[in-house]
Amino acid sequence: MKEKHIAYKRAVNYYETDRMGIVHHSNYIRYFEEARLLMLQELVMDYAQMEKMGIIIPVTFAECQYLLPLRFGDEIIIDTYMTKYDGIKMEVDYRIYRKDSDVLCTTGRTGHCFLDEDLKPIRMKRKFPELYGKLKNLIEHVEKETK
Numbered sequence: 001m002k003e004k005h006i007a008y009k010r011a012v013n014y015y016e017t018d019r020m021g022i023v024h025h026s027n028y029i030r031y032f033e034e035a036r037l038l039m040l041q042e043l044v045m046d047y048a049q050m051e052k053m054g055i056i057i058p059v060t061f062a063e064c065q066y067l068l069p070l071r072f073g074d075e076i077i078i079d080t081y082m083t084k085y086d087g088i089k090m091e092v093d094y095r096i097y098r099k100d101s102d103v104l105c106t107t108g109r110t111g112h113c114f115l116d117e118d119l120k121p122i123r124m125k126r127k128f129p130e131l132y133g134k135l136k137n138l139i140e141h142v143e144k145e146t147k
Helices: 026-043 047-052 129-146
Strands: 006-011 059-066 075-085 089-098 104-113
Touching: 006 026, 026 047, 026 059, 026 075, 026 089, 026 104, 075 129
Parallel strands: none
Antiparallel strands: 006 075, 059 104, 075 089, 089 104
């Protein structure tokens, strides 16, 4: 089994900041998406490939706690890992740190479900057992590591 999480690294762009020079709150959700797509690509399967299989994974909720502001030029690391998965829904947690100091700046969580192209729920275990197994193995690994 590969690692249980992904550490996504990026720099804060100028256009992502507001007049105060702080990352605008809406950009954190974009950061989460970038990190989540990398997590899926590295640990499970590329999202574009999932879409070709007829799977879409919409966001059902998003939470973000802003602990310390991020600014233009900050190098950040977004630790991303799945915390819940039942074959129909999943939840992904995020922790954003400043790379130079390992200071926790932001935490977040997103919820998702697995739908077909007609927006009907997919039972992954039945329709895509191999993919279901990869996702299930990932969450079981996380659960064992956090107990």
